[in-house]
Amino acid sequence: MVCRALSAGVKSPLLVTLPNSRFPNAELVAALGALTPVYTPLNVREEENKQKLHQLGLLAVGDSDTSSQLEKLVSAYDASFTVCRDVGETGPERMAPPRVAEYIQGAFANGNIKVTVVDDQSVILKDFPLMAAVNRAANAVKEHQARLIRLEYVGEGETQDTFFVVGKGVTIDTGGCDLKTGGHMFGMCRDKYGSAVVGGFFKAIDVLKPKNIKAVGYMCMVRNSIGSRAYTCDEVITSRSGKRIHIYNTDAEGRLTMLDPLTLAKEEALKAKNPHLFTVATLTGHEVLSYGYYAAIMDNGPAKASGWARKVQEVGDEFGQPIEISRLHPEDFAFHLAECEQADLRQGNTKPSVATLRGHQTPAAFLQMASRIDEHGTDSAHPLKYTHIDMGGCEGDHPSVSFPNPLVTLVAGLVLPHV
Ligand SMILES: [Zn+2]
Structure with a gap:
């Protein structure tokens, strides 16, 4: 309907929504649907300075x-x-890591979110060694160098919950030395959509100003380039947590990019009030094969004990953005144990996720073991809730306008109860 209004030249339409007793959020969901055709891509807005609608x-x-x-x-x-679409679907030069940082600083200027950016490459190398490995080829080009963007919000009143949300932000995934061939690189500018969801999540918080929560976000912005300094398979790299990681495939860079910032978030979570850690990533093709356009959520023991995945699945159904619950098996953890004494863990195997048994679940086990979140299970002295969200391709197909998914559900599940 909005598409038809736009093509008729309407500039100020009035959208009338109807309640539905079966679907309590029908009016909101209908209105959100109307926003999709109204979005004007960032580069067009910057070059033509016009919006499709006046209001x-x-x-x-x-x-x-x-x-x-x-x-x-x-x-x-x-x-x-x-914010989510601008970061998530804009091309890899306009949204290279330094320019994502610049954009985010602008988007949150004078608001309620504190933004800090790590741009010193020696700090990234020392504090986030696996992220630095993925960045190594891109690091030779100043315009492509990595950035770690930290977002922080402290709501009014006593903090009841603290959320840590870590997003994969690969601005273009060439696959690295395990190069994506046969046209598989097309659309890989969306490999930063996890970070885009983090940015969008904080924008909703910025506007809604929820009470009694604290939220910390990390947007892990790197470009997985191929070049003479590129990281390769067979390397063993020691992570921030002290675990030695054996690299098997440079195209499994998302888990490496998020690992050390996740470890930092875990260190912060140990001091936080009722913390819950999340990773959000367009991580695997296997997730797409399993669930199509829905994201998959995987709770660790403490998160499952809190009933989180089931609760948020209900929320997703109510807000028109369903998500699937995936479970971890003991074999997912065993899969990532190193095969030689040089390392503690292996990053993965040499095959793409779509050719790997349980290709989207094992990375959740890897992230827990490599960050040592697995040392904070239900039977530990200090349990930590952790949920991995593999978005697969739930944001839709490049180059059509993307769907900020599972952003609606995350905001509805984590933020709206505090508004
Ligand atoms: Zn990749």
């Missing part, structure tokens, strides 16, 4: 309370979607 009117059929509440949520989601 979008919202009228919720119900009491006046519903309309103002709807407007508040749609405005927050709209701002959040824009």
Whole structure:
């Protein structure tokens, strides 16, 4: 309907939404759907300085309370979607790591989110050695050098929950030395969509100002380039946690990019109030084969004990952005044990995830073991909740306008209860 209005030249449409007793969020979901064709890509906005609409009117059929509440949520989601889409689907030069950092600093200027950027490559090498390995080829080009962007929000009132959200931000995934051939590199500018969801998540927080929560986000921005300094298979690299990691395939770079920032988040979580750690990533083709356009969530023991995955799955159904629950097996952990004495763990195997048994579940086990989150299980003195989210291709196919998925669900599950 909005597409038809746009093609007719309408500049200020009024969207009337109807309540539905079976679907309590029908009006919000309908309004969010209307935002998709209204999005204008960042490069077009920058070059032409124009928007498709002057304004979008919202009228919720119900009491006046519903309309103002709807407007508040749609405005927050709209701002959040824009940040997510700008970062997630814009090309690898306009959204190279340094320019993502610049964009995020601009997007959160004078707001409620504190943004800090690690741009010193010697610090990245020392504190985030696996991220530095993925960055090694790109590091030779100043415009492509890695950035770790930290976002922090402290809500009013006493903190009840603390969320740590770590996003994969590979600005273009060439595969590295295990080069993506046969056209498989096309669309890999979206390999930063995990970080894009993190940025969007914090934009929603920035607008909605939830109370009694603290949130920390890490956008791990690197380019997986191929070149003379590129990292290769057979290397053994010691992670921030002290685990020696044996590299098997340079195209399995997402887990390596997030690993050391996740370890840092774990160190912070140990001092935080009721912490829950998350990784969000377009990690595997195996997830796409398993679940199509839905994201998969995988809880560790303490997160499962809190009932998180089941709860958020319900939320996703209610907000029109369903997610699938995937479970970890003991074999997923065994799979990543090193095959030789040089290392503690192996990064993966030499095959792509789509040709690997349990290709999207084992990385969740790897991330826990390599960051030592596995030392904080339900039977430990200090359990830590951890959930890995493999987005697969849930943001939709490049180059069509992307769907900020599972952003709607994450905001609805983690933020809205505190608004
Ligand atoms: Zn890759």
